[in-house]
Amino acid sequence: MLPPTGLGLGVTLAATVLTPLASAFVYNTFDGPGSPSCHNVSRVHDATSVEDMAAVVKAAAAQPNARVRAAGKGHMWYDTQCSDDLTIIVRTERVAAISAFDLPAGAEKGSVVVEAGVTFFQLAEYLHARGASVGYTLTNWNISFGGSVAMGAHRSSIREDSMVAAGALEMDIIDGQGLIRTVVRDGSEEWLAASTSLGLLGIIARIKLQIYPDTKVYAKQATLSEKDVLNGDIYGMIAPYATANLWWWPYKRKFHHRYYDPVPANSTAQEGFQNTFSLTEIEAVAARTMLDSGKYLPTSNMLAEEIFFGLWSKPNFREKTTNKDIEHWPVYGWNYDVLIGGLYPDQKAEWDYGLRGYTMELAFPVTMANKMLKRVRQLFDAELKKGIVMTSTYRSGINIKFGKAYFDLLGQVTYNTADGADWSKGAIMFDFPSYRPTVGDEKRFNEPFYHRLANTLIDEFPCRPHWTKNTRDVFARSAKNLDPGHLARFKAVRAQFDPKGIYRNVIGEILGFY
Ligand SMILES: Cc1cc2nc3c(=O)[nH]c(=O)nc-3n(C[C@H](O)[C@H](O)[C@H](O)COP(=O)(O)OP(=O)(O)OC[C@H]3O[C@@H](n4cnc5c(N)ncnc54)[C@H](O)[C@@H]3O)c2cc1C
Ligand SMILES: *[C@@H]1O[C@H](CO)[C@@H](O)[C@H](O)[C@H]1NC(C)=O
Ligand SMILES: *[C@@H]1O[C@H](CO)[C@@H](O)[C@H](O)[C@H]1NC(C)=O
Ligand SMILES: *[C@@H]1O[C@H](CO)[C@@H](O)[C@H](O)[C@H]1NC(C)=O
16 A cells, blocks of 8 residues: 655656546544545655655645645544545654653753654653653653644643643744645644644644653542532642543433542552553453444443443543552552553454544533533433433443633634633533444444534534544534634634645535635
8 A cells, every 4th residue: 555665766756746636535543444534535654754744745735735644643533534526645653763851850841842743651660761741741652743743632630731732832833835844832723723723824834842851650549429520620620730630421310520640759659550542352352342232232331330430430541560450549659651641451342343533522611510511410310200311331431521711813822812701710510421332333322313413512602622533413403502713813824834735625515714
Protein backbone atom coordinates (compact mmCIF):
# COMPACT_ATOMS: atom_id res chain seq x y z
CA MET A 1 0.00 0.00 0.00
CA LEU A 2 2.72 2.47 0.95
CA PRO A 3 5.49 3.26 -1.48
CA PRO A 4 8.80 2.64 0.27
CA THR A 5 10.19 5.73 1.91
CA GLY A 6 13.80 6.76 1.61
CA LEU A 7 13.76 6.73 -2.18
CA GLY A 8 14.87 10.32 -2.17
CA LEU A 9 12.49 13.18 -1.94
CA GLY A 10 11.96 13.78 -5.65
CA VAL A 11 10.93 10.23 -6.38
CA THR A 12 8.67 10.01 -3.34
CA LEU A 13 6.91 13.24 -4.22
CA ALA A 14 6.38 12.26 -7.81
CA ALA A 15 4.72 9.10 -6.61
CA THR A 16 2.73 11.02 -4.04
CA VAL A 17 1.17 13.78 -5.97
CA LEU A 18 1.65 13.48 -9.68
CA THR A 19 0.68 9.91 -10.43
CA PRO A 20 -2.98 9.56 -11.37
CA LEU A 21 -4.60 7.56 -8.62
CA ALA A 22 -6.20 4.28 -9.42
CA SER A 23 -8.41 3.89 -6.41
CA ALA A 24 -9.12 5.75 -3.23
CA PHE A 25 -9.27 3.81 0.02
CA VAL A 26 -10.53 4.15 3.56
CA TYR A 27 -8.24 5.14 6.44
CA ASN A 28 -9.19 3.73 9.84
CA THR A 29 -9.03 4.80 13.44
CA PHE A 30 -7.12 2.75 16.04
CA ASP A 31 -10.10 0.38 16.01
CA GLY A 32 -9.11 -0.82 12.54
CA PRO A 33 -11.28 -2.01 9.63
CA GLY A 34 -14.93 -1.04 10.08
CA SER A 35 -13.95 2.17 11.90
CA PRO A 36 -13.14 4.72 9.20
CA SER A 37 -11.65 8.08 10.07
CA CYS A 38 -11.42 9.14 6.37
CA HIS A 39 -13.40 7.71 3.46
CA ASN A 40 -11.43 8.94 0.46
CA VAL A 41 -7.65 8.64 0.80
CA SER A 42 -5.27 8.61 -2.17
CA ARG A 43 -2.19 7.61 -0.21
CA VAL A 44 -0.53 7.58 3.18
CA HIS A 45 2.80 9.30 3.38
CA ASP A 46 4.84 7.98 6.28
CA ALA A 47 6.78 11.17 6.93
CA THR A 48 10.40 11.00 8.01
CA SER A 49 11.07 14.59 9.09
CA VAL A 50 9.50 18.01 9.44
CA GLU A 51 11.11 19.06 6.13
CA ASP A 52 9.71 15.96 4.45
CA MET A 53 6.17 16.87 5.66
CA ALA A 54 6.62 20.44 4.40
CA ALA A 55 7.80 19.16 1.01
CA VAL A 56 4.72 16.94 0.63
CA VAL A 57 2.44 19.88 1.41
CA LYS A 58 4.30 22.17 -0.98
CA ALA A 59 3.93 19.66 -3.81
CA ALA A 60 0.27 19.05 -2.99
CA ALA A 61 -0.43 22.79 -2.87
CA ALA A 62 0.74 23.08 -6.47
CA GLN A 63 -2.09 20.79 -7.57
CA PRO A 64 -5.71 21.92 -7.95
CA ASN A 65 -8.10 20.84 -5.17
CA ALA A 66 -5.45 18.97 -3.19
CA ARG A 67 -6.30 17.88 0.35
CA VAL A 68 -3.85 16.91 3.08
CA ARG A 69 -4.48 15.79 6.67
CA ALA A 70 -1.98 14.87 9.35
CA ALA A 71 -2.39 11.57 11.19
CA GLY A 72 -0.97 10.66 14.58
CA LYS A 73 -1.96 7.46 16.36
CA GLY A 74 -5.53 7.22 15.09
CA HIS A 75 -6.95 7.56 18.61
CA MET A 76 -10.11 9.21 17.39
CA TRP A 77 -13.58 7.75 17.25
CA TYR A 78 -15.45 8.68 14.09
CA ASP A 79 -15.15 9.60 10.41
CA THR A 80 -14.30 13.22 11.04
CA GLN A 81 -10.57 13.41 10.31
CA CYS A 82 -10.80 14.41 6.63
CA SER A 83 -13.27 15.91 4.22
CA ASP A 84 -14.89 13.43 1.86
CA ASP A 85 -12.65 14.65 -0.97
CA LEU A 86 -9.58 12.73 -2.06
CA THR A 87 -6.98 13.29 0.66
CA ILE A 88 -3.29 12.58 1.22
CA ILE A 89 -2.60 11.43 4.78
CA VAL A 90 0.73 12.52 6.28
CA ARG A 91 1.57 10.20 9.14
CA THR A 92 3.70 11.69 11.89
CA GLU A 93 4.67 8.53 13.76
CA ARG A 94 8.29 8.64 12.58
CA VAL A 95 8.64 12.38 13.10
CA ALA A 96 9.25 11.99 16.78
CA ALA A 97 12.44 13.67 17.95
CA ILE A 98 12.67 15.24 21.40
CA SER A 99 15.19 18.06 21.86
CA ALA A 100 16.19 21.27 23.64
CA PHE A 101 15.58 19.87 27.15
CA ASP A 102 15.97 22.77 29.53
CA LEU A 103 15.30 22.44 33.26
CA PRO A 104 18.11 23.92 35.34
CA ALA A 105 18.62 22.41 38.81
CA GLY A 106 16.34 24.10 41.32
CA ALA A 107 14.14 25.75 38.65
CA GLU A 108 10.36 25.51 39.02
CA LYS A 109 9.78 25.08 35.31
CA GLY A 110 11.57 24.60 32.05
CA SER A 111 10.84 23.49 28.50
CA VAL A 112 11.41 20.82 25.90
CA VAL A 113 10.65 20.60 22.17
CA VAL A 114 8.74 17.63 20.74
CA GLU A 115 8.02 16.83 17.14
CA ALA A 116 4.46 16.09 16.01
CA GLY A 117 4.55 12.31 16.41
CA VAL A 118 6.00 12.13 19.93
CA THR A 119 3.59 10.25 22.20
CA PHE A 120 2.88 10.80 25.87
CA PHE A 121 4.71 7.67 26.92
CA GLN A 122 7.76 8.47 24.81
CA LEU A 123 8.06 11.92 26.35
CA ALA A 124 7.29 10.63 29.86
CA GLU A 125 10.14 8.13 29.66
CA TYR A 126 12.52 10.76 28.30
CA LEU A 127 11.57 13.29 30.98
CA HIS A 128 11.52 10.85 33.90
CA ALA A 129 15.10 9.85 33.07
CA ARG A 130 15.98 13.55 33.43
CA GLY A 131 13.97 14.20 36.60
CA ALA A 132 11.14 16.05 34.86
CA SER A 133 7.48 15.69 33.84
CA VAL A 134 4.86 17.64 31.85
CA GLY A 135 2.64 18.01 34.90
CA TYR A 136 -1.10 17.56 34.32
CA THR A 137 -1.50 18.49 30.65
CA LEU A 138 -1.92 14.86 29.66
CA THR A 139 -4.01 12.37 27.75
CA ASN A 140 -3.76 8.64 27.29
CA TRP A 141 -0.38 7.05 26.57
CA ASN A 142 -0.24 6.15 22.87
CA ILE A 143 -1.46 9.48 21.54
CA SER A 144 0.67 12.07 19.74
CA PHE A 145 1.28 15.59 20.94
CA GLY A 146 0.41 16.91 17.47
CA GLY A 147 -2.96 15.12 17.52
CA SER A 148 -3.71 16.17 21.10
CA VAL A 149 -2.92 19.84 20.69
CA ALA A 150 -4.73 20.03 17.34
CA MET A 151 -7.95 18.61 18.77
CA GLY A 152 -8.05 20.27 22.19
CA ALA A 153 -7.46 17.06 24.18
CA HIS A 154 -7.31 17.26 27.95
CA ARG A 155 -7.06 15.44 31.24
CA SER A 156 -9.29 16.31 34.22
CA SER A 157 -8.62 19.16 36.62
CA ILE A 158 -10.19 22.35 37.86
CA ARG A 159 -7.21 23.48 39.93
CA GLU A 160 -4.45 22.97 37.37
CA ASP A 161 -4.23 23.50 33.62
CA SER A 162 -5.05 20.18 32.03
CA MET A 163 -5.64 20.93 28.39
CA VAL A 164 -2.58 19.72 26.50
CA ALA A 165 -2.45 23.03 24.60
CA ALA A 166 -2.25 24.86 27.92
CA GLY A 167 1.23 23.35 28.31
CA ALA A 168 2.38 24.58 24.88
CA LEU A 169 4.64 27.64 24.66
CA GLU A 170 5.32 27.70 20.95
CA MET A 171 4.37 25.76 17.83
CA ASP A 172 5.76 25.33 14.35
CA ILE A 173 2.90 24.89 11.90
CA ILE A 174 3.28 23.86 8.25
CA ASP A 175 0.81 26.16 6.51
CA GLY A 176 -1.23 25.52 3.36
CA GLN A 177 1.71 26.41 1.15
CA GLY A 178 4.19 24.17 2.91
CA LEU A 179 5.89 27.02 4.76
CA ILE A 180 6.77 26.64 8.42
CA ARG A 181 5.30 29.34 10.63
CA THR A 182 6.24 29.73 14.28
CA VAL A 183 3.36 30.75 16.53
CA VAL A 184 4.16 31.80 20.09
CA ARG A 185 2.01 32.04 23.17
CA ASP A 186 1.45 35.80 23.08
CA GLY A 187 -2.33 36.06 23.12
CA SER A 188 -2.43 37.08 19.45
CA GLU A 189 -5.25 35.93 17.14
CA GLU A 190 -2.82 33.47 15.59
CA TRP A 191 -2.04 31.93 18.96
CA LEU A 192 -5.70 31.76 20.00
CA ALA A 193 -6.52 29.94 16.76
CA ALA A 194 -3.47 27.65 16.89
CA SER A 195 -4.21 26.63 20.49
CA THR A 196 -7.18 24.50 19.31
CA SER A 197 -6.86 24.43 15.53
CA LEU A 198 -8.53 21.12 14.56
CA GLY A 199 -5.58 20.77 12.18
CA LEU A 200 -7.18 23.42 9.93
CA LEU A 201 -4.26 25.87 10.04
CA GLY A 202 -1.86 23.14 8.97
CA ILE A 203 0.27 20.31 10.29
CA ILE A 204 1.58 21.04 13.77
CA ALA A 205 5.20 20.01 13.27
CA ARG A 206 6.94 20.94 16.52
CA ILE A 207 5.70 22.03 19.94
CA LYS A 208 7.69 23.65 22.71
CA LEU A 209 6.22 22.40 25.98
CA GLN A 210 6.41 23.56 29.55
CA ILE A 211 7.99 21.00 31.92
CA TYR A 212 8.40 20.72 35.68
CA PRO A 213 10.57 18.81 38.13
CA ASP A 214 9.26 15.23 38.42
CA THR A 215 7.11 14.47 41.46
CA LYS A 216 5.58 11.51 43.14
CA VAL A 217 1.81 11.59 43.50
CA TYR A 218 -0.85 9.62 45.29
CA ALA A 219 -4.07 8.27 43.78
CA LYS A 220 -7.13 7.72 45.96
CA GLN A 221 -10.63 6.61 45.19
CA ALA A 222 -13.90 6.73 47.06
CA THR A 223 -17.29 5.22 46.21
CA LEU A 224 -20.24 7.61 46.52
CA SER A 225 -23.95 7.10 46.27
CA GLU A 226 -25.57 8.70 43.25
CA LYS A 227 -27.78 11.02 45.23
CA ASP A 228 -24.81 12.38 47.18
CA VAL A 229 -23.20 13.42 43.90
CA LEU A 230 -26.36 14.65 42.14
CA ASN A 231 -27.25 16.80 45.14
CA GLY A 232 -23.68 17.46 46.26
CA ASP A 233 -21.02 20.12 45.84
CA ILE A 234 -19.46 18.71 42.66
CA TYR A 235 -17.08 21.62 42.22
CA GLY A 236 -15.88 21.05 45.79
CA MET A 237 -15.19 17.36 45.04
CA ILE A 238 -12.84 18.21 42.17
CA ALA A 239 -11.31 21.68 42.61
CA PRO A 240 -9.07 20.91 45.62
CA TYR A 241 -7.00 18.31 43.75
CA ALA A 242 -4.29 18.41 41.11
CA THR A 243 -6.43 16.09 39.05
CA ALA A 244 -9.76 14.42 39.82
CA ASN A 245 -12.73 12.88 38.06
CA LEU A 246 -15.92 10.90 38.57
CA TRP A 247 -17.02 7.62 37.04
CA TRP A 248 -20.78 7.02 36.98
CA TRP A 249 -22.43 3.60 37.28
CA PRO A 250 -26.04 4.41 36.38
CA TYR A 251 -27.48 0.96 37.01
CA LYS A 252 -25.72 0.66 40.39
CA ARG A 253 -26.60 4.30 41.16
CA LYS A 254 -23.08 4.89 42.35
CA PHE A 255 -20.05 6.99 41.47
CA HIS A 256 -16.35 6.43 41.86
CA HIS A 257 -14.50 9.59 42.82
CA ARG A 258 -10.79 9.46 41.85
CA TYR A 259 -8.30 12.14 42.89
CA TYR A 260 -4.55 12.72 42.78
CA ASP A 261 -2.04 15.11 44.37
CA PRO A 262 1.73 15.33 44.78
CA VAL A 263 3.61 13.92 47.79
CA PRO A 264 7.27 14.47 48.69
CA ALA A 265 9.36 12.08 46.57
CA ASN A 266 11.14 10.76 49.66
CA SER A 267 7.89 9.98 51.49
CA THR A 268 7.23 6.68 49.73
CA ALA A 269 9.17 3.87 48.08
CA GLN A 270 6.11 2.60 46.20
CA GLU A 271 6.21 2.84 42.40
CA GLY A 272 2.62 2.34 41.36
CA PHE A 273 1.83 1.96 37.66
CA GLN A 274 -1.74 2.44 36.44
CA ASN A 275 -3.35 0.05 34.00
CA THR A 276 -5.26 2.07 31.46
CA PHE A 277 -7.02 -0.22 29.00
CA SER A 278 -5.04 -3.48 29.35
CA LEU A 279 -6.65 -6.88 29.82
CA THR A 280 -5.82 -10.57 29.71
CA GLU A 281 -7.24 -12.59 26.88
CA ILE A 282 -9.54 -14.52 29.23
CA GLU A 283 -11.00 -11.27 30.58
CA ALA A 284 -11.41 -9.93 27.06
CA VAL A 285 -13.26 -12.99 25.77
CA ALA A 286 -15.53 -13.02 28.82
CA ALA A 287 -16.33 -9.33 28.44
CA ARG A 288 -16.96 -9.65 24.72
CA THR A 289 -19.30 -12.60 25.13
CA MET A 290 -21.27 -10.91 27.89
CA LEU A 291 -21.48 -7.52 26.17
CA ASP A 292 -22.40 -8.98 22.78
CA SER A 293 -25.33 -10.74 24.41
CA GLY A 294 -26.18 -7.40 26.03
CA LYS A 295 -27.09 -6.10 22.59
CA TYR A 296 -30.28 -8.14 23.01
CA LEU A 297 -30.51 -8.91 26.74
CA PRO A 298 -30.36 -6.05 29.24
CA THR A 299 -29.68 -8.57 32.04
CA SER A 300 -26.24 -9.17 30.49
CA ASN A 301 -25.51 -5.45 30.65
CA MET A 302 -26.69 -5.30 34.25
CA LEU A 303 -24.36 -8.17 35.13
CA ALA A 304 -21.52 -6.51 33.21
CA GLU A 305 -21.95 -3.24 35.12
CA GLU A 306 -21.97 -5.18 38.39
CA ILE A 307 -18.68 -6.90 37.50
CA PHE A 308 -16.99 -3.79 36.06
CA PHE A 309 -17.99 -1.78 39.11
CA GLY A 310 -16.48 -4.41 41.42
CA LEU A 311 -13.23 -4.53 39.47
CA TRP A 312 -12.99 -0.75 39.22
CA SER A 313 -13.42 -0.34 42.99
CA LYS A 314 -9.98 -1.87 43.53
CA PRO A 315 -6.77 -0.10 42.53
CA ASN A 316 -6.04 -0.66 38.82
CA PHE A 317 -2.33 -0.44 39.62
CA ARG A 318 0.69 -2.69 39.93
CA GLU A 319 4.00 -2.12 41.69
CA LYS A 320 6.31 -1.39 38.78
CA THR A 321 9.39 -3.00 40.32
CA THR A 322 7.72 -6.38 41.02
CA ASN A 323 4.70 -6.36 38.68
CA LYS A 324 2.48 -7.37 41.61
CA ASP A 325 -1.05 -6.01 42.05
CA ILE A 326 -1.43 -3.15 44.51
CA GLU A 327 -4.42 -3.95 46.75
CA HIS A 328 -5.03 -0.80 48.77
CA TRP A 329 -5.74 2.89 48.27
CA PRO A 330 -3.97 5.26 48.29
CA VAL A 331 -1.45 4.25 45.66
CA TYR A 332 1.84 6.14 45.31
CA GLY A 333 4.30 6.42 42.46
CA TRP A 334 5.92 8.70 39.90
CA ASN A 335 3.76 11.38 38.30
CA TYR A 336 3.20 9.84 34.86
CA ASP A 337 3.05 6.20 36.00
CA VAL A 338 0.25 7.01 38.44
CA LEU A 339 -1.65 9.60 36.39
CA ILE A 340 -1.57 7.59 33.15
CA GLY A 341 0.60 4.46 33.31
CA GLY A 342 -0.13 2.22 30.34
CA LEU A 343 -0.31 -1.45 29.54
CA TYR A 344 0.81 -4.16 31.90
CA PRO A 345 3.70 -5.99 30.24
CA ASP A 346 1.85 -9.33 29.97
CA GLN A 347 -1.42 -7.88 28.63
CA LYS A 348 -2.80 -6.17 25.54
CA ALA A 349 -5.06 -3.16 25.02
CA GLU A 350 -8.78 -3.95 24.95
CA TRP A 351 -9.11 -2.88 21.29
CA ASP A 352 -6.43 -5.42 20.36
CA TYR A 353 -8.92 -8.11 21.43
CA GLY A 354 -11.68 -6.61 19.30
CA LEU A 355 -13.43 -4.77 22.16
CA ARG A 356 -14.57 -1.58 20.49
CA GLY A 357 -16.56 1.39 21.58
CA TYR A 358 -18.68 4.32 20.66
CA THR A 359 -18.59 7.50 22.64
CA MET A 360 -20.03 10.99 22.94
CA GLU A 361 -18.42 13.81 24.91
CA LEU A 362 -19.85 17.22 25.70
CA ALA A 363 -18.54 19.98 27.99
CA PHE A 364 -20.84 22.10 30.20
CA PRO A 365 -20.13 24.99 32.57
CA VAL A 366 -19.25 23.34 35.90
CA THR A 367 -21.81 25.65 37.51
CA MET A 368 -24.45 23.51 35.72
CA ALA A 369 -22.95 20.18 36.85
CA ASN A 370 -25.83 19.14 39.12
CA LYS A 371 -28.49 20.25 36.69
CA MET A 372 -26.87 18.36 33.82
CA LEU A 373 -26.33 15.10 35.72
CA LYS A 374 -29.90 15.24 37.07
CA ARG A 375 -31.20 15.70 33.55
CA VAL A 376 -29.29 12.61 32.42
CA ARG A 377 -30.71 10.68 35.38
CA GLN A 378 -34.21 11.76 34.31
CA LEU A 379 -33.56 10.40 30.84
CA PHE A 380 -32.36 7.08 32.28
CA ASP A 381 -35.45 6.95 34.48
CA ALA A 382 -37.74 7.69 31.55
CA GLU A 383 -36.42 4.48 29.95
CA LEU A 384 -36.94 2.59 33.20
CA LYS A 385 -40.60 3.64 33.21
CA LYS A 386 -40.89 1.91 29.85
CA GLY A 387 -39.30 -1.19 31.40
CA ILE A 388 -35.91 -0.59 29.75
CA VAL A 389 -32.85 -0.73 32.01
CA MET A 390 -29.92 1.38 30.78
CA THR A 391 -26.41 0.71 32.08
CA SER A 392 -22.80 1.62 31.48
CA THR A 393 -21.27 -0.98 29.18
CA TYR A 394 -17.75 0.37 29.61
CA ARG A 395 -15.14 -1.03 31.99
CA SER A 396 -14.75 2.22 33.93
CA GLY A 397 -18.33 3.52 33.77
CA ILE A 398 -19.41 6.87 32.35
CA ASN A 399 -16.39 9.15 32.46
CA ILE A 400 -17.06 12.54 34.03
CA LYS A 401 -14.09 14.86 33.61
CA PHE A 402 -13.37 18.49 34.38
CA GLY A 403 -11.40 21.32 32.85
CA LYS A 404 -9.96 24.54 34.15
CA ALA A 405 -11.04 27.56 32.11
CA TYR A 406 -8.51 28.35 29.38
CA PHE A 407 -9.04 30.99 26.75
CA ASP A 408 -8.76 30.26 23.06
CA LEU A 409 -11.17 30.34 20.11
CA LEU A 410 -12.33 26.73 19.65
CA GLY A 411 -11.40 25.05 22.94
CA GLN A 412 -13.95 23.18 25.06
CA VAL A 413 -13.08 25.20 28.18
CA THR A 414 -12.95 28.71 26.76
CA TYR A 415 -14.95 31.52 28.35
CA ASN A 416 -16.44 34.99 27.71
CA THR A 417 -18.69 33.51 25.07
CA ALA A 418 -21.90 34.80 23.53
CA ASP A 419 -24.00 32.12 25.28
CA GLY A 420 -23.73 34.22 28.44
CA ALA A 421 -23.00 31.07 30.51
CA ASP A 422 -20.41 31.24 33.27
CA TRP A 423 -17.49 29.15 31.99
CA SER A 424 -14.98 30.97 34.18
CA LYS A 425 -15.15 28.38 36.98
CA GLY A 426 -14.32 25.62 34.53
CA ALA A 427 -16.19 22.85 32.75
CA ILE A 428 -17.62 19.42 33.44
CA MET A 429 -17.33 16.90 30.61
CA PHE A 430 -19.85 14.13 30.15
CA ASP A 431 -18.02 11.37 28.22
CA PHE A 432 -20.31 8.39 27.66
CA PRO A 433 -18.33 5.49 26.17
CA SER A 434 -20.31 2.38 25.35
CA TYR A 435 -19.63 -1.07 23.97
CA ARG A 436 -19.97 -1.56 20.24
CA PRO A 437 -21.33 -5.06 19.68
CA THR A 438 -19.37 -7.27 17.31
CA VAL A 439 -22.60 -8.94 16.19
CA GLY A 440 -25.45 -8.01 13.86
CA ASP A 441 -25.66 -4.36 12.86
CA GLU A 442 -23.18 -3.43 15.65
CA LYS A 443 -25.76 -1.06 17.14
CA ARG A 444 -26.21 -0.93 20.91
CA PHE A 445 -29.05 -2.17 23.03
CA ASN A 446 -31.73 0.57 22.84
CA GLU A 447 -29.60 2.49 20.32
CA PRO A 448 -32.08 5.40 19.86
CA PHE A 449 -31.64 6.30 23.53
CA TYR A 450 -28.03 7.40 22.97
CA HIS A 451 -29.07 9.80 20.24
CA ARG A 452 -32.00 11.15 22.25
CA LEU A 453 -29.66 11.79 25.15
CA ALA A 454 -27.15 13.65 22.97
CA ASN A 455 -29.85 15.73 21.27
CA THR A 456 -31.52 16.64 24.57
CA LEU A 457 -28.27 17.79 26.18
CA ILE A 458 -27.24 19.79 23.10
CA ASP A 459 -30.63 21.49 22.82
CA GLU A 460 -31.10 22.23 26.53
CA PHE A 461 -27.58 23.23 27.62
CA PRO A 462 -24.87 25.55 26.29
CA CYS A 463 -22.60 22.53 25.78
CA ARG A 464 -19.62 22.09 23.47
CA PRO A 465 -18.33 18.96 21.74
CA HIS A 466 -14.99 17.25 22.25
CA TRP A 467 -13.43 17.42 18.78
CA THR A 468 -12.62 13.72 18.29
CA LYS A 469 -15.26 11.94 20.38
CA ASN A 470 -18.42 12.83 18.53
CA THR A 471 -20.24 11.94 15.34
CA ARG A 472 -20.88 14.30 12.46
CA ASP A 473 -24.49 14.58 13.70
CA VAL A 474 -23.38 15.80 17.10
CA PHE A 475 -21.05 18.38 15.54
CA ALA A 476 -23.82 19.63 13.27
CA ARG A 477 -26.37 19.88 16.06
CA SER A 478 -24.06 21.50 18.62
CA ALA A 479 -22.59 24.12 16.26
CA LYS A 480 -25.36 26.51 17.37
CA ASN A 481 -23.87 26.50 20.88
CA LEU A 482 -20.51 27.91 19.74
CA ASP A 483 -19.72 31.61 19.89
CA PRO A 484 -20.24 33.09 16.38
CA GLY A 485 -17.58 35.71 17.11
CA HIS A 486 -15.02 33.03 17.97
CA LEU A 487 -15.90 31.11 14.83
CA ALA A 488 -15.48 34.22 12.69
CA ARG A 489 -12.12 35.05 14.28
CA PHE A 490 -10.90 31.50 13.75
CA LYS A 491 -12.08 31.57 10.15
CA ALA A 492 -10.05 34.72 9.47
CA VAL A 493 -6.82 33.16 10.78
CA ARG A 494 -7.54 29.94 8.92
CA ALA A 495 -7.98 31.78 5.63
CA GLN A 496 -4.62 33.40 6.18
CA PHE A 497 -2.76 30.14 6.97
CA ASP A 498 -4.48 27.98 4.38
CA PRO A 499 -6.20 30.12 1.72
CA LYS A 500 -6.84 27.16 -0.59
CA GLY A 501 -8.30 25.03 2.17
CA ILE A 502 -6.06 22.02 1.61
CA TYR A 503 -6.43 21.00 5.26
CA ARG A 504 -10.22 21.16 5.30
CA ASN A 505 -12.19 18.43 7.02
CA VAL A 506 -15.83 17.73 7.77
CA ILE A 507 -15.72 19.53 11.11
CA GLY A 508 -14.41 22.68 9.44
CA GLU A 509 -17.14 22.34 6.83
CA ILE A 510 -19.84 21.95 9.50
CA LEU A 511 -18.52 25.03 11.34
CA GLY A 512 -18.80 27.07 8.14
CA PHE A 513 -15.10 27.77 7.60
CA TYR A 514 -15.20 27.00 3.84
C1 LIG B 1 -8.28 5.09 24.41
C2 LIG B 1 -8.39 6.57 24.20
C3 LIG B 1 -8.21 7.43 25.28
C4 LIG B 1 -8.31 8.80 25.10
N1 LIG B 1 -8.15 9.62 26.17
C5 LIG B 1 -8.37 10.94 26.04
C6 LIG B 1 -8.33 11.83 27.14
O1 LIG B 1 -8.05 11.42 28.26
N2 LIG B 1 -8.61 13.14 26.93
C7 LIG B 1 -8.90 13.62 25.70
O2 LIG B 1 -9.15 14.82 25.56
N3 LIG B 1 -8.91 12.83 24.64
C8 LIG B 1 -8.67 11.51 24.78
N4 LIG B 1 -8.73 10.72 23.68
C9 LIG B 1 -8.90 11.35 22.35
C10 LIG B 1 -7.52 11.74 21.76
O3 LIG B 1 -6.78 12.52 22.67
C11 LIG B 1 -7.69 12.55 20.48
O4 LIG B 1 -8.52 11.87 19.59
C12 LIG B 1 -6.37 12.88 19.78
O5 LIG B 1 -6.62 13.83 18.77
C13 LIG B 1 -5.76 11.63 19.15
O6 LIG B 1 -4.45 11.92 18.73
P1 LIG B 1 -3.71 10.94 17.71
O7 LIG B 1 -2.25 11.20 17.82
O8 LIG B 1 -4.13 9.54 17.90
O9 LIG B 1 -4.20 11.57 16.32
P2 LIG B 1 -5.15 10.99 15.18
O10 LIG B 1 -6.27 10.23 15.76
O11 LIG B 1 -4.31 10.32 14.18
O12 LIG B 1 -5.70 12.36 14.60
C14 LIG B 1 -6.73 13.07 15.27
C15 LIG B 1 -7.01 14.38 14.54
O13 LIG B 1 -5.90 15.26 14.73
C16 LIG B 1 -5.36 15.65 13.47
N5 LIG B 1 -3.91 15.67 13.65
C17 LIG B 1 -3.12 14.65 14.08
N6 LIG B 1 -1.84 15.04 14.17
C18 LIG B 1 -1.81 16.34 13.78
C19 LIG B 1 -0.77 17.30 13.63
N7 LIG B 1 0.50 17.01 13.90
N8 LIG B 1 -1.11 18.52 13.18
C20 LIG B 1 -2.38 18.84 12.89
N9 LIG B 1 -3.41 17.98 13.02
C21 LIG B 1 -3.12 16.74 13.45
C22 LIG B 1 -5.83 14.59 12.49
O14 LIG B 1 -5.88 15.06 11.16
C23 LIG B 1 -7.19 14.24 13.03
O15 LIG B 1 -8.14 15.17 12.59
C24 LIG B 1 -8.61 9.34 23.82
C25 LIG B 1 -8.78 8.48 22.75
C26 LIG B 1 -8.68 7.11 22.93
C27 LIG B 1 -8.88 6.21 21.77
C1 LIG C 1 0.82 2.44 19.66
O1 LIG C 1 0.27 2.68 18.38
C2 LIG C 1 0.90 2.02 17.31
C3 LIG C 1 0.17 2.36 16.05
O2 LIG C 1 0.41 3.66 15.68
C4 LIG C 1 0.88 0.51 17.51
O3 LIG C 1 1.57 -0.12 16.48
C5 LIG C 1 1.52 0.18 18.86
O4 LIG C 1 1.37 -1.19 19.11
C6 LIG C 1 0.81 0.96 19.97
N1 LIG C 1 1.48 0.72 21.23
C7 LIG C 1 0.85 0.18 22.26
C8 LIG C 1 1.67 -0.01 23.48
O5 LIG C 1 -0.33 -0.11 22.22
C1 LIG D 1 -13.39 11.28 -3.55
O1 LIG D 1 -13.12 12.62 -3.85
C2 LIG D 1 -13.25 12.97 -5.22
C3 LIG D 1 -12.92 14.44 -5.38
O2 LIG D 1 -11.80 14.80 -4.64
C4 LIG D 1 -14.68 12.72 -5.67
O3 LIG D 1 -14.77 12.96 -7.06
C5 LIG D 1 -15.07 11.29 -5.36
O4 LIG D 1 -16.44 11.14 -5.64
C6 LIG D 1 -14.83 11.00 -3.89
N1 LIG D 1 -15.11 9.61 -3.60
C7 LIG D 1 -15.78 9.23 -2.54
C8 LIG D 1 -15.89 7.76 -2.35
O5 LIG D 1 -16.28 10.02 -1.76
C1 LIG E 1 12.42 14.66 52.41
O1 LIG E 1 13.04 15.73 51.72
C2 LIG E 1 12.82 17.02 52.29
C3 LIG E 1 13.50 18.05 51.42
O2 LIG E 1 13.18 17.88 50.08
C4 LIG E 1 13.36 17.06 53.72
O3 LIG E 1 13.06 18.31 54.29
C5 LIG E 1 12.73 15.96 54.53
O4 LIG E 1 13.34 15.90 55.80
C6 LIG E 1 12.92 14.60 53.82
N1 LIG E 1 12.16 13.60 54.58
C7 LIG E 1 12.63 12.39 54.81
C8 LIG E 1 11.69 11.45 55.52
O5 LIG E 1 13.74 12.01 54.46
